[in-house]
Amino acid sequence: MAPNPKVVSAFRAMRVLGISEEKVKPVLKNLLKLYDKNWELIEEENYRALADAIFDQEETQAAVQKNERENAAQAAMEEEAEPQEEPERPLKRLRLRYQEGHASPSFGNCSPRSGGNSLKQPKPEEDGLPQTSPPKQSQDIAESFQPNVANIGAGSPPLSPLPLVRNKGKQPVLSKPLSIPERSEPSQPGAASRTQLKEKGKEPLSIQTGPRDKKSFSERSPHAVKPGIVLSPKQLVPSSITLIEPKDEPVTDDLPQFAVPLAVITPEPSGRENSSGGNGSIRGADGPGLVSSQHANGNVRSDGVPPSSIERRITRQLAKASCYSEIASTPSREETIDVTPAGVLSKESKALDVGTRGKQFGPSNGSISINCAPEEACSGVPILPPSSNGMDDCTKKDKNYTGSTCEIDMEYEQNGLDHENSHSLGVVQRRKMSLRDVNDIAKGQENVVIPLVNDVNKEYPQSFQYIPQNVLFQNGYVNFSLARIGENCCSNCFGNCLSSPTPCACANETGGDFAYTLEGSVKEDFLEECISMNRDPQKHCMFYCKECPLERSKNDDLPEPCKGHLVRKFIKECWWKCGCSKLCGNRVVQRGINRKLQVFMTPGGKGWGLRTLEELPKGAFVCEYVGEILTNAELYERVSQSKNEEHAYPVLLDADWGSEVVLKDEEALCLDATNYGNVARFINHRCFDSTLVEIPVEVETPDHHYYHLAFFTTRKVDAMEELTWDYGIDFDDHDHPVKAFKCRCGSKYCRNIKRASSKCLHDLDPQGIEDEHVRFMEPFTRIGLGQ
């Protein structure tokens, strides 16, 4: 009997969405029953009802399965019962008072490859900090981010646009924070004026205009890139298998924790404040509230049509459509809301409830909106309600907070606001604020709370909008297409891929084996190679672009030859399209931050820094570098137009340029955490022997134009130790548009210190480095150089 053509059509429509017939069949049956075989209802809107029903069913099943697995995992865990782990792994936003510093056990052996990666490291660079004093908590996190006043200078990270930062070695992934001109000392209040702050907030806007007037990357003919030599992946040791400790998983049943695609930040061309495009407008077919959750769920598309609920589900669950959601970046109001201190400080603001990671994607005030049409986005209309000028309402979260009152209690005044010049940031009013209880800079958007403390002075961090996931700015383009993702996924897997006797398809992308251990750390060999690449790039493969996008962004007319990019090692994590579960051990970075971290004011003149409140094993995931996704051209424009005092936390995503035959401008991406970013924006630089190493991680996309930049520990790190990262800055590059900061990393091998003999780092004995470093650090910290 010939199949019913209606059924065949329904199957076909669902297949396009990546849904198999087996899944469609039972749901379709039910639906027919429900609709009394009224096919019209089912066929409507391209089988929307059917797809919705399928997704609903999947969600329900997934939730049930997840619960079962978690329970099973928990049970297994309890059986194994290895008492050492911290009993309280963050499950969502938790408390976190800080921890006592644990004694650090011995170091993990690092087998130093040429560069000696493994040093036993120096003790916390910032000693002298109250090791035991509890972080100051805050009830209104937003407040914590007031621009502060003085700190901008020192504490504030300088500009470091990638393009600008010429890092000698680690080009690839990197972050080359552009440096900022000598910033005023952190301790000097008033180092940065309000005006300056304002400028920052506006940056995105100005950028918008720039690139458009100018020849954009995309307008140029694509430039070919010479493929670099590809590193033969190191053979990793076969993994033993077991479940990841459930406690380490902050996953909760109700939230889509990982897989949070991107949001797009687009300037608003016709915004009220700046028709040139300076104003980003928040727009979204579904309204702010919905938007935020949509983002959280990873809805993205690029077809120019506002996503329907079904579409959102599709993108969320299957990542089918191209990603394109939007966050208004800088409408005047938004500025008030997101960027400027005023917004941050606004206590009256009753923004959306701050969700946990995954739920709340972008600005928690609901400014994130889905916008499927980039073009449309540019004509955007500001949608932020005037009343939303406050950031997230942290009071909800704080109401349960029972910690001690933060000692931070400062009054400050926002000075020097330049309203006229601010085409974007709205009105920032001068006001005095009282700050206290800074207990979570993430505003509930991470699995854990991240407190901020300042035992050094009365400064507060530069204002910025905390986002737990990257967001697209304007021209940056990231395409998540299921069609492209499919092949590399382990669709036949189930449960925990790390428990499988044979590596899954995703593992094959990482050199034939999983990069992670059962405990969730990066395996030794893999980690060592990544560390070695950073510390001793010359010993690794580099590729040179024929026409380097980075150089072109700096000088389009007469670009300098490519300086070379490292051919990086990648980690490929399982994702939505894989058959494994959310708890699969090959999903680490996408689950977000799970460590107890704290932002603190360093005593050594580096401004704010990040430290761990718990001991971290070697290879542990700490956090991802999150920011706005820009093209190099956009970033360069942004930096060139910004004031010296502005921060910039750019990272160049060029880890795979060499494999591209033709590199389009949209593919030359970078991340900037200046205005939108996560806790990684506080990670300070340390030459050579930093405690963190960045590793590119592929989650959503099979190509490497866009990837996540994740930080893992290079060694065991003690509680209260500062987490640092080697930006790869070339301190001798005096021609660089942005001056590098005066390095105060304290490393024995600081590249910013002139030494009598220039011995190559890779010629040094790692153990020697370690020992000397320890001796070197103490006095350095104590004296407080750089202050």
Ligand SMILES: C[S@@+](CC[C@H](N)C(=O)[O-])C[C@H]1O[C@@H](n2cnc3c(N)ncnc32)[C@H](O)[C@@H]1O
């Ligand atoms: C990504 S931010 C790090 C957070 C920053 N300290 C803050 O207060 O916001 C980079 C900026 O921090 C400062 N910084 C980072 N590492 C430093 C170091 N080793 N020595 C001096 N300043 C440093 C510089 O101002 C740099 O531009």
